[in-house]
Amino acid sequence: MILVTGGAGFIGANFVLDWIEATGEPVVNLDALTYAGNLANLKSLAQDSRHIFVQGDIGDRPLVDKLLKDHQPRAIVHFAAESHVDRSIHGPGAFIQxxxxxxxxxxxxxxxxxxxxxxxxKDAFRFHHVSTDEVYGSLKPTDPPFTETHPYEPNSPYSASKAASDHMVRAWHHTYGLxxxxxxxxxxxxxxxxxxxLIPLMIVNALAGKPLPVYGDGMQVRDWLYVKDHCSAIREVLARGKVGETYNIGxxxxxxxxxIVKTICGLLDELRPDAGGSYARHITYVTDRPGHDRRYAIDARKLERxxxxxxxxxxxxGIRKTVQWYLDNAEWVSQVQSGAYREWVARNYADRSTA
Structure with a gap:
């Protein structure tokens, strides 16, 4: 059995589903069910005895201690995190907490x-910490991609909080042997x-006939990883990765x-044509966000090697599968777009002038 934190969120839920399908090994899933945690993500496991869901906070030490004592997991896979840069700018406290x-x-x-x-x-136990490339900061257009030894240069409250967690994980290994x-x-x-x-926002806004807000000139570069590939990589690292090491997954x-936005519009034009014309007509350039990193790129050769x-x-x-999934799961989209979500979108984009 393994313990997964944040297993009702986007990546965590995909991992839990993938793990049980691929290995059959039971999972204790600890998630606080904040705004992005959603049990509907795990609906297919509702009657599966291999999935034990516990609503709770990773900061609740008595609860975590009890789960570890009762279930004796052979590993902890730690996804639980606040992860949206824009939200970290508006309210950094939750990210530190x-x-x-x-x-x-x-x-x-x-x-x-x-x-x-x-x-x-004891020899077999592992603590797997899931982090982000954003801890490395921003790359110039001609810089080589991030390797595992790249200096940490976080530029947002979110990435700074993840960098801090990375450093603590490293320190607990070197100091205590964890x-x-x-x-x-x-x-x-x-x-x-x-x-x-970005990607789901563009899909749902396009389908609703709403503006597709693109920050600045839209030339911020990211390395895109299909979530199911990420899940398979974590399984490999947990099974065969070297203790104390860091592996970049890209x-x-x-x-x-x-x-990305134009690709989504093109796929929607093909898969769900709009009588009004191409979805690209809704693209709207808006004021960039503060501290917006220009480029991320992952060098994943260590993991491959x-x-x-x-x-x-x-x-x-991957993007075709993703767009089709959102088209096929309109009910899920409707359920997650609660009043709190709409208020957040309105607040985040209300003060961004169009360019």
């Missing part, structure tokens, strides 16, 4: 659990993605944001 203080509490609980184990159970592994991934996309991030798909992992999806295949 969850990403820094929450990770600290979880590390201490994991250390206590690990120290209580004996023999092969058997940790860290993975830093590039931008994920795919099913169950909460529609505040999709080898560097794309500027405006190209040491563990033989490569992404299965190209961007072209």
């Amino acid at each position: 969850t990403n820094v203080n929450g990770t600290f509490t979880l590390l201490e609980a994991a250390r206590g659990h690990w120290m209580s184990l004996q023999g092969s159970a 058997p940790v592994i860290t993975t830093n991934c590039s931008n994920n996309y795919g099913p169950y993605h909460f529609p505040e991030k 999709g080898w798909n560097e794309k500027p944001n405006i190209e 040491e563990l033989g992992w490569k992404p299965a999806e190209t961007f072209e295949t």
